[in-house]
Amino acid sequence: xxxxxxxxxxxxxxxxxxxxxxxxxxxxxxxxxxxxxxxxxxxxxxxxxxxxxxxxxxxxxxxxxxxxxxxxxxxxxxxxxxxxxxxxxxxxxxxxxxxxxxxxxxxxxxxxxxxxxxxxxxxxxxxxxxxxxxxxxxxxxxxxxxxxxxxxxxxxxxxxxxxxxxxxxxxxxxxxxxxxxxxxxxxxxxxxxxxxxxxxxxxxxxxxxxxxxxxxxxxxxxxxxxxxxxxxxxxxxxxxxxxxxxxxxxxxxxxxxxxxxxxxxxxxxxxxxxxxxxxxxxxxxxxxxxxxxxxxxxxxxxxx
Numbered sequence: 492x493x494x495x496x497x498x499x500x501x502x503x504x505x506x507x508x509x510x511x512x513x514x515x516x517x518x519x520x521x522x523x524x525x526x527x528x529x530x531x532x533x534x535x536x537x538x539x540x541x542x543x544x545x546x547x548x549x550x551x552x553x554x555x556x557x558x559x560x561x562x563x564x565x566x567x568x569x570x571x572x573x574x575x576x577x578x579x580x581x582x583x584x585x586x587x588x589x590x591x592x593x594x595x596x597x598x599x600x601x602x603x604x605x606x607x608x609x610x611x612x613x614x615x616x617x618x619x620x621x622x623x624x625x626x627x628x629x630x631x632x633x634x635x636x637x638x639x640x641x642x643x644x645x646x647x648x649x650x651x652x653x654x655x656x657x658x659x660x661x662x663x664x665x666x667x668x669x670x671x672x673x674x675x676x677x678x679x680x681x682x683x684x685x686x687x688x689x690x691x692x693x694x695x696x697x698x699x700x701x702x703x704x705x706x707x708x709x710x711x712x713x714x715x716x717x718x719x720x721x722x723x724x725x726x727x728x729x730x731x732x733x734x735x736x737x738x739x740x741x742x743x744x745x746x747x748x749x750x751x752x753x754x755x756x757x758x759x760x761x762x763x764x765x766x767x768x769x770x771x772x773x774x775x776x777x778x779x780x781x782x783x784x785x786x787x788x789x790x791x792x793x794x795x
Contacts, residue, residue, distance in 0.1 A: 511674055511675075511677035511678055512677065513674060513677065515621070515674060516670035516671050516674050518618060519618065519667040556604050556605055556606055556607055557604060557607070558599075558602075558604055558606075558607065558608075558609060558632055559607040559608065559632060559633060560607065560608040560609070560632065560633045560634075560635075560704070560705075561595065561598070561599070561608075561609050561610075561611065561627055561632060561633070561634045561635070562579070562608070562609070562610045562611070562634075562635050562636075562637060562704055563595040563610075563611055563612075563613075563616055563620075563623060563634065563635070563636045563637070564576050564579075564610065564611065564612040564613075564636075564637045564639065565595075565612070565613060565614055565615070565616035565617040565620070565636060565637075565638055565639070566614055566617055566637075566638045566639035566640055566668075566672060567614060567617075567639060567640050567641060567643075567646055567660075567665070567668050567672065568614045568646070568659065568660050568668075569641065569645075569646045569649035569651070569659055569660055570614075570639040570640050570641035570646060570685075570686050571639050571641060571684075571685075571686035571689050571690075572612050572614050572639050573592075573612065573725065573727040573728055574686075574689065574690075574728060575612075575637065575639060575684070575689060576588070576610065576612040577715060577719065577720075577723060577725060577728070578689075578693065578697070578712045578715040579610050579700070580610065580720050580723060581710070581715040581716075581717075581718055581719055581720060582697065582708055582709055582710045582711065582712050582714070582715050583610075583701075583706050583707070583708060583709060584706070584707045584708065584709040585606060585607070585608065585706075585707070586606055586608045586609060586610055586706060587602075587603070587605055587606030587608065587609040587610075588609065588610045588611070588720070589602075589611060589612075590720060590722050590723040590724060591612075591723070591724040592612055592613050592724075593611050593612070593613060594611070594613050594616065595611045595613065595616050595619075595623045595634075596619070596622070596623060596626060598611045599623075599626055599627060599630075599632070608704075608706060614639075616636075617638060617668065617671050617672060617675060618671055620636055620675050620678065620681070623636075624636075624680060634680065635680050635681075635682070635703065635704060636675065636678070636680055636681045636682070637681075637682050637684060637700065637703075638672060638675050638676065638681050638682070638683050638684070639684055639685070639686065640672055640683065640684075640685050640686070640768075641685055641686035641687065642686075642687065642739070642742070642765070642770045643665055643669075643754075643758075643761065643764070643765070644742040644751065644754065644761075644765075645686070645738065645739065645741060645742050646660055646665060647660055647661075647662060647665060647742075647750070647754050648741065648742040648747045648750050648751070650729070651727065651729075652726045652727065652729060658750060662753075662754050662757035662758050663757065665758070666758065669764075682699065682700065682703045684696060684699075684700075686739075687739055689712075690734050690735065690736050690738070690739065691736055691739075693711070693712035693713045693715075693734050694711045694712055694713050696712060697711060697712040712734070713733075713734055715734070716731055716732065716733050716734075719731065748779075751780060752780050752783060755777065755780050761777075762774035762776070762777045
């Protein structure tokens with residue numbers, strides 16, 4: 492039975508200040524990992540005023556509620572980060588949220604203070620977990636991370652509303668994310684969750700998240716679609732619908748055959764990594780593409 496990639500990590504009991512025992516992986520280019528966005532008009536010019544406003548709200552002035560806890564959803568793109576964000580916003584009592592993708596550091600520096608607890612979502616925040624943790628902890632705010640992952644074959648054959656005719660995520664980018672995901676999972680302030688877990692047993696996942704955060708449910712995750720918060724940007728879901736498992740093995744569709752071949756060419760170690768992460772028990776799934784490679788090689792020799 493395949494287990495390791497499809498089990499929730501236990502809620503850690505260690506101090507939130509503990510850090511992984513292994514060295515932090517090398518960061519990707521700054522365009523991926525930068526802590527703050529580039530110049531934005533007029534937001535950048537208003538930064539001092541926005542920071543002052545947030546500080547005053549954090550102190551309780553002008554009806555503000557001091558932020559006590561932040562949950563940061565991050566991880567691989569196309570791994571269920573938006574779905575998990577929507578489930579939390581729809582099914583958790585008394586939390587604040589942005590209803591769309593926002594940087595955790597941006598929320599901390601400029602966000603409204605209307606709730607003691609807040610949830611943010613941005614896949615790329617995976618690369619900035621130490622910086623985010625340091626920023627919030629320095630201000631006495633408890634910060635935790637919900638790190639999402641998914642079968643890479645599904646991630647790399649997924650499409651996004653912004654470019655529906657193209658595959659959204661490249662193998663080269665996936666290889667940048669994986670070591671940071673593995674490294675982050677060593678942290679006691681991280682709960683690792685897979686897309687497969689979330690859609691197979693959403694209510695069990697909800698219980699694990701609530702135990703991790705101490706929050707209270709207002710309805711089960713399995714009923715998230717019955718009351719979607721107004722203004723929530725759910726376009727990345729490619730349609731709002733009840734929880735379903737049909738997308739788990741969508742990578743097996745004939746239309747993705749050549750794509751899987753390209754993925755194996757770019758990440759030849761993928762069959763072994765899938766075993767390591769618990770998504771496969773052996774490498775037999777790759778045989779159709781191995782046979783394709785052999786046939787192509789024989790054809791090339793015959794033509795020569």
